[in-house]
Amino acid sequence: MRLDFLWDGRAQPTRGPKPALSLKHIADAGIAIADAEGLGAVTMQRVADDLGFTKMSLYRYVAGKAELVALMVERAIGEPPDISTTGWRVGLKEWAHHLLAAYLRHTWTLEALLGPRPVGPNELGWMERAVSILTATNLTGSERLDAIAVLAGHARSIAQQSMVGRQPEEDIAAMIGEQLRRHGDRFPALVATMATAATDGGHDQAFEFGLERILDGLDILITQRAR
Structure with a gap:
């Protein structure tokens, strides 16, 4: 599997008829199936059938299911939200709410995000947005990454509970x-x-309660270190 195809797109076929598909159309077809029936229902054959193409024609665009799912995740989570506030607490709270909303829109992403996988610009963009919010604080680099991991884990946990x-x-x-x-x-x-x-x-109120307690802990650490 190519690890950079999410960044530059798979090269369009140079032989055969003019390409009738795009990575966007393929991802949207996979997302529609996963939203309705779960990630397990997504196969190369099923996506091809829903698009009205043969399975082999799909391989001209994506190498296999792992690449297909990575493409779906990148499109499903979308670009990171615009956070206009300058306060780190308000900014992180807004970021966490956006992340939870993204998980709830496509709950199958909770499964798809587990384990090693290609990482695209959208996923890294979400991390970039959160790290940028904490840049002005006195947290170390490791602490910023850990803070984001805790917040994302909290959002994932609440989203998983909602799946039932x-x-x-x-x-x-x-x-x-x-x-x-x-x-x-x-x-x-x-x-x-x-x-x-x-x-x-x-x-x-589990999400809001847990989110506020996480932010309280960060606030204490930042304040104590400032003193």
Whole structure:
């Protein structure tokens, strides 16, 4: 697999009929399948069929499924967001929200981003945007990268939880509640906490809560080092 094809595009075929496909069309076809049926449903044959071409014609543009998925990811996450604020905290918060939104639009990217893969300009652009936000702080290079990794990991975790859907989450909560009604004497702290949570209106705030705590930690480190 070529590692730079996401940057310069695969050279167009010089033999045969005039190319009728483009990397954009191929990526969009793969994304449509993955959005509807999951990444496992994406194959070279399926994409070719949906485009109305033969599988062999697809190989004139992408070398195989690994290259196809990398192309899909690059197009799905898109270019990094414009962050206009000059404050690092507000900027990182906005960046994290944009990242979560990108994951939720195409949840299959959570699987596709695992493991070694070609990295394109869009993915590096997201990293560049976040690192730039932290440039004016007193964090070291390693700390900036670690901070971004923690924020991205938090966004991934919340996006993964959302993949099960609202109804299964409610079903699990109902089952937990039933077991606590039967065996609540063994879990008094959990019973009390869930009873309080039912009335304080703080449900479904895990992303915002975790994001603020991560930023709080960075704020403490930056402030202490400044002193």
